[in-house]
Amino acid sequence: MITSTANGQVKHVVNLMNKAKYRRENREFVVEGIKMVLEAPEESVEKIFVAESFVQSHKSGLENIQWDSPKMETVSDNVFKQMSDTMTPQGIMAIVKMKESPLSEVVGQEKAFVMVCEDLQDPGNLGTIIRTGEGAGVSGIIMSKNTVDVYNPKTIRSTMGSIYRVPFLYTDNLQETIRQMKALGVTVYAAHLNGNNSYAKEDYSGKCAFLIGNEGNGLKSETTELADKLIKIPMEGSVESLNAAVSAAVLMYEVNRQRRG
Numbered sequence: 001m002i003t004s005t006a007n008g009q010v011k012h013v014v015n016l017m018n019k020a021k022y023r024r025e026n027r028e029f030v031v032e033g034i035k036m037v038l039e040a041p042e043e044s045v046e047k048i049f050v051a052e053s054f055v056q057s058h059k060s061g062l063e064n065i066q067w068d069s070p071k072m073e074t075v076s077d078n079v080f081k082q083m084s085d086t087m088t089p090q091g092i093m094a095i096v097k098m099k100e101s102p103l104s105e106v107v108g109q110e111k112a113f114v115m116v117c118e119d120l121q122d123p124g125n126l127g128t129i130i131r132t133g134e135g136a137g138v139s140g141i142i143m144s145k146n147t148v149d150v151y152n153p154k155t156i157r158s159t160m161g162s163i164y165r166v167p168f169l170y171t172d173n174l175q176e177t178i179r180q181m182k183a184l185g186v187t188v189y190a191a192h193l194n195g196n197n198s199y200a201k202e203d204y205s206g207k208c209a210f211l212i213g214n215e216g217n218g219l220k221s222e223t224t225e226l227a228d229k230l231i232k233i234p235m236e237g238s239v240e241s242l243n244a245a246v247s248a249a250v251l252m253y254e255v256n257r258q259r260r261g
Contacts, residue, residue: 127158
């Protein structure tokens with residue numbers, strides 16, 4: 001059992017938790033909690049860490065965990081708390097290999113349905129968009145290079161496991177990627193205050209993509225100009241706009257509603 005925070009494996013986990021650059025260099029990230037560990041693709045799991053008390057209270061109840069796996073490491077409760085990113089750790093975490101999907105997987109489907117995030121900064125917003133996207137049936141998520149790290153522990157928690165199943169990619173040149181999508185027959189919509197039509201009056205039966213801008217500044221003008229159509233979400237009262245993740249959810253479920261007939 002690992003009992004010291006000076007252990008190399010412990011330091012590795014802490015660095016993966018706290019440093020985006022370290023995660024990118026190692027192509028690994030950390031997930032916490034029973035649900036996130038059990039749903040991780042088995043071939044992507046590098047190591048599983050369990051707290052001593054977790055083993056004592058769950059060993060006879062969790063049949064899906066291979067307790068004798070060479071990937072399994074037990075650590076003292078105190079060390080586990082130092083490794084964890086949460087206030088009340090569940091007692092289990094895993095190191096998982098990163099994935100990233102090619103553009104062809106995200107937009108190549110017959111009825112591609114893509115969310116495009118430009119410079120989102122809140123990890124909870126991004127994670128919620130990914131989670132909601134799975135529920136609404138998106139074919140993938142595209143993110144600008146300055147969007148918050150999808151492997152940030154807070155983003156990971158917000159996805160509730162959807163990060164394993166929703167194709168996504170980062171792009172160094174968002175405008176060029178949008179042009180590539182349009183060349184593949186994808187109609188690009190921008191949720192914008194200057195939108196002409198209500199979002200509910202458009203037809204999303206074909207390939208479509210939605211541009212979601214930064215929480216404070218919205219979409220860049222050069223990105224907005226690439227949209228085929230500007231749409232708006234009608235507002236009552238004095239509200240001008242919705243939270244980025246909420247706006248994305250409204251749009252995604254309108255597409256889902258139309259495609260369900």
